[in-house]
Amino acid sequence: MDVFEAIKTRRSIRKYQNKPVEQEKLSKVLEAARLSPSAANRQPWRFIVVTDPEVKEKLRAAYNRDWFISAPVIIVGCALPHKAWVRSDGEEYWKVDLAIAMQSLILEAWEQGLGTCWIGAFREEEVKKALGIPEEARVVALTPLGYPAEEKGPVTNRSPLEEIVSYNHW
Numbered sequence: 001m002d003v004f005e006a007i008k009t010r011r012s013i014r015k016y017q018n019k020p021v022e023q024e025k026l027s028k029v030l031e032a033a034r035l036s037p038s039a040a041n042r043q044p045w046r047f048i049v050v051t052d053p054e055v056k057e058k059l060r061a062a063y064n065r066d067w068f069i070s071a072p073v074i075i076v077g078c079a080l081p082h083k084a085w086v087r088s089d090g091e092e093y094w095k096v097d098l099a100i101a102m103q104s105l106i107l108e109a110w111e112q113g114l115g116t117c118w119i120g121a122f123r124e125e126e127v128k129k130a131l132g133i134p135e136e137a138r139v140v141a142l143t144p145l146g147y148p149a150e151e152k153g154p155v156t157n158r159s160p161l162e163e164i165v166s167y168n169h170w
């Protein structure tokens with residue numbers, strides 16, 4: 001699968017098979033995050049891999065969906081804002097850095113036949129409490145990871161290029 005094929009066919013998966021993810025595949029998915037670019041190469045990230053059913057259950061307080069909790073793996077993408085690059089006008093880049101790493105992880109997972117679903121609607125304080133995440137860290141995204149138990153066609157519901165691209169002017 002080439003990169004464009006992965007981008008075109010990846011979908012958010014909200015139903016997972018009860019089948020563990022092989023360590024080799026998990027490592028490759030995490031490696032994709034590790035190799036991602038970040039502003040000034042600060043790599044202001046930590047990824048927490050949750051596989052223990054008791055710990056997963058604790059995450060219910062943060063995002064209460066059965067399909068999320070029952071996935072074999074949950075990956076929690078955290079940022080360390082104090083480590084991240086800040087533009088001269090004060091704009092902070094930690095969220096951008098994390099988003100890039102998460103997308104690398106998500107696309108590599110898809111190539112490995114694994115589904116994910118970016119979760120943004122979580123309660124951050126509950127994630128931090130459940131996983132012992134220090135105060136100075138921020139939780140940017142969660143995703144379940146596992147073999148899909150639903151089939152979805154390629155992406156279709158996106159705005160056409162004419163609506164979102166212009167040349168030389170807004």
Ligand SMILES: Cc1cc2nc3c(=O)[nH]c(=O)nc-3n(C[C@H](O)[C@H](O)[C@H](O)COP(=O)(O)O)c2cc1C
Nearest residue numbers: 010011012013014117118119120121122152155156
């Ligand atoms: C930043 C972000 C936050 C999201 N938060 C959630 C979420 O909290 N729960 C959920 O079920 N899906 C969430 N999604 C998934 C989107 O709903 C999904 O990507 C979008 O509808 C397009 O569908 P597709 O991923 O299947 O192409 C999120 C996606 C992104 C990029």
